[in-house]
Amino acid sequence: DAGVIQSPRHEVTEMGQEVTLRCKPISGHNSLFWYRQTMMRGLELLIYFNNNVPIDDSGMPEDRFSAKMPNASFSTLKIQPSEPRDSAVYFCASSLRGGDNQPQHFGDGTRLSIL
Amino acid sequence: QQQVKQSPQSLIVQKGGISIINCAYENTAFDYFPWYQQFPGKGPALLIAIRPDVSEKKEGRFTISFNKSAKQFSLHIMDSQPGDSATYFCAASLIYGGATNKLIFGTGTLLAVQP
Numbered sequence: 001d002a003g004v005i006q007s008p009r010h011e012v013t014e015m016g017q018e019v020t021l022r023c024k025p026i027s028g029h030n031s032l033f034w035y036r037q038t039m040m041r042g043l044e045l046l047i048y049f050n051n052n053v054p055i056d057d058s059g060m061p062e063d064r065f066s067a068k069m070p071n072a073s074f075s076t077l078k079i080q081p082s083e084p085r086d087s088a089v090y091f092c093a094s095s096l097r098g099g100d101n102q103p104q105h106f107g108d109g110t111r112l113s114i115l
Numbered sequence: 116q117q118q119v120k121q122s123p124q125s126l127i128v129q130k131g132g133i134s135i136i137n138c139a140y141e142n143t144a145f146d147y148f149p150w151y152q153q154f155p156g157k158g159p160a161l162l163i164a165i166r167p168d169v170s171e172k173k174e175g176r177f178t179i180s181f182n183k184s185a186k187q188f189s190l191h192i193m194d195s196q197p198g199d200s201a202t203y204f205c206a207a208s209l210i211y212g213g214a215t216n217k218l219i220f221g222t223g224t225l226l227a228v229q230p
Binding site: 056103105106108 | 161164218223
């Protein structure tokens with residue numbers, strides 16, 4: 001079974017550039033999560049969607065960050081303009097929505113380096 | 116109140132030994148406690164999980180012990196193997212936003228099992 005697919009796996013870009021990270025959730029999953037992982041702050045939830053609708057974006061650090069989910073099989077996380085402090089590993093995860101604590105399945109992440 | 120405190124930060128265990136990682140929480144509304152395992156270059160993967168109405172759950176060499184009154188839970192890895200070397204995250208889950216579980220992660224424990 002295909003898991004959560006993220007692209008690119010690595011991204012190196014200069015400060016000020018626009019960065020777009022992509023995620024394809026597991027087919028049939030209707031909740032999607034974007035996380036950021038750094039040594040200093042660990043795993044932080046940025047935003048999550050239910051049925052393509054953003055439910056909670058309180059973890060999005062600044063207006064420079066935006067996320068969309070135009071359909072059930074695709075989501076993007078965009079940073080514009082990017083800054084060196086945005087360097088981190090960004091993970092996408094998906095799960096079945098429901099009250100029974102459905103496990104979240106993570107992709108392998110995008111390692112982002114802003115120079 | 117939303118934090119999950121995890122210790123130790125790193126752990127070295129001899130092959131065949133027992134690895135123990137501890138977590139503590141404050142918010143009694145948490146209702147699901149998963150452990151995730153992360154290998155370098157990969158996303159976290161669900162290892163084992165427990166609900167607060169159970170004091171212990173065992174899956175193979177992995178056991179979660181849960182102390183509801185103390186608001187603490189721990190992961191025990193019996194007969195630790197070099198292949199268990201990874202970063203382990205505890206987490207606590209809240210049901211909100213329309214029955215989707217939001218995970219609050221601990222800071223992680225880097226486990227090294229020496230042959």
